[in-house]
Amino acid sequence: MLKFNRKAWTLAAALFLAGSTNSFAQDNLVRSLQSNQSDSSKFGFKFTDVINLQNTAVKNQGSSGTCWSYSGNSFLESEMIRNGRTPVEISQLFTARNVYVEKGKNYVRLHGGLNLGEGGELHDVINMYRKYGAVPREVYTGLNYGTEGNKLAEMSAMTDAILAAVVKNPNGKLTPNWLTAYTNAIDTYLGKVPETFDYKGKNYTPKSFAKEVIGLNADDYVELSSFKDHPYYSKFTLLIPDNWSFDQVYNVPMLDMTTIIDNALKNGYTVGWATDVSEKGFSWKNGVAYVPEKPFEEMTIEERATMFNGPKSEMTVTEDLRQQAFDDYSTTDDHGMHIVGLAKDQNGKEYYIVKNSWGASNDYQGYLYVTKAFVQYKTTAFLLHKGGIPKEIRNKLGL
Template sequence: MKIKHFLFAALFAVSTISLHAQDNLVSSLKTNQSDSSKQKFRFTELINLENTSIKNQGSSGTCWSYSTNSFLESEMIRMGKQPLDLSPIYTARCAYIEKGKNYVRMHGAVSLGDGGESHDVINMYRKYGAIPQSVYSGLNYGTTINKFGELSAVMEGILKAVVQNPNGKLTPNWLAAYTAAIDAYLGKVPDSFTYNGKTYTPQTFAQQVVGINPDDYIEFSSFTDHPYYTKFTLLVPDNWSFDQVYNLQVNDITDVIDHALKSGYTVAWATDVSEKGFSWKNGVAFVPEVPYEEMTAKQKEEMFNGPKPEMKITPEVRQQAFDDYSTTDDHGMHIVGLAKDQNGKEYYIVKNSWGPTNDYKGYIYVTKAFVQYKTTALLLHKGGIPKDIIKKIGI
């Protein structure tokens, strides 16, 4: 997820965002909210699984790392381990190294940027281990929150220069130069560190303290142009590693999430938040029954003033939105619970990484229709998957 809208939380832009894009952002902030929304919704929690504190990814495209590390932190809690804050920037830093290698091998024919997918966190954990946030914050030059505009430009500049191959043959030094540039911004990774009085490497910390098995995690999506319950390559720009996911039917998406939550498992969720039905300020996301462009001025004004009817989501509707770019893979969050409104409609309780800056202090209530419509991928422990789905995908 490239999180093209991470600035909702911070209200400032990185250097690579144009003034026009900033104007559009401010406009969307003004339209996708209501001053009285919280008074018009009455949510009752049905399930609220334990999770760590709300974080702020700042001006960085690292939602995928924040959300999936939050997911791993909840996995530790589920397994009875002591809760702790993992370093999402350590994971991102490792992914940037691997992404750089891939970019050069592909002669530049893959996307750059600091975006990624939930499976990147699992893959980096498997290869590089993990580090607590207290040991590796990534704040290496005086900032108090992430600010990655210059770093992203530097990474892109180095890699593009390398693939131009000015020497006629690549030297063995490009990777060291690229890694050194990243470490100059984020900090050099310690060979070992002390945590709670014991010395670890990133690998031993992952094994002995975090303790998850990366092979236990399964990723899903839903498309009509692939056979259901088989694996396919997720064709979104930030799937730079070309990982494969299992294909579910639309209703399976929420069935899997419901089963997971009821069984004590949270879910890492990739989605599209560039929607008029998504209001970060009000902490509500839904799919309006009437398309926004067909609404009256009053309907637009009242969008988030209490529950509203929603559009019915079909496989065809979902696929069309993906095919025409109405749905884009732009954000990652963490589904931690289930609630219902005053009419009995159910919503997922979703943890975000934009700080405690909205009506619900960093959380958002998302309807099941929105999740069926706008999910680009979801990742969870295989123990949270319904048995009939396990049988259908053959694991």
């Protein structure tokens, strides 16, 4: 999932092409998402925490499409806390760097028939943790050319050009050197990964650090979604552009999604969440996301201006509506975040507490409150420890 959105591009500017990334994407998306907001929102909503699980500090992914790595690693950090370990800020760009290498291999194997760009999925974090291990951010920041934050557009343009040249196959037969050239370009921008490093007085490799310090078993984590065009309680390949590894997810009925998330939170498990954030009912500035009862196009000017001045009634979301929105591109796979709790508004309605990776730049210092209807409607996938799934659903899934 990209940290910016294809629909937001067309609203914000015609500069962006689907699947591409550039250095202005972060700012343009945020401006687009703030177009429907209310200065009085934080006074109109009164949230009370019901569950607020421990999580690490809010980060800022900067001008990069690495939301999936920030949210996925934030999730792993909370898993460390849940397991009684002292959390470590895991290097988000170490994970991303390894994804870009693996994605490049698949791109070449498919003769260019794969989505490039900086996007990824939550399962990528687990897959790279399993294959490569992990390192603390202080060891590998990914800021190898003097910037204070991520700014990956130039690197993406360079690496995309390399791969485009490779699949043209100008020699008539590929040499093994293309992968070295491609990897070296990535490492020029992000930095070469250390084979060993010192952390708190002990020497580690990335794999030994993952095993001894982070201490999580990659096989304990599962990804789920809900689409009625596939059999429920089975696995299917989620066909979205950034699923470059063609990973499969478990398919559950729509209402099971929030049942699972509720059960997880009540039992101390946080949840990685992939969703569509281009909706008019999503306001990053106001820190609220819901499904308006009336389509935005049918609202009066006054209704649009007051969308976020307090709790509102919502549209009834059905499985048919959810499937239709995915099929007609109304729902797109835009952004990854981290569900860390549950809250109620002044009317007793429940919202998930969601940690973002756009810095502490909104009304709730980097967090937002999302209704269950929004999660049911706009989730593309979610990731959690299988222990967070209710036993009866776990049994149906064969876990």
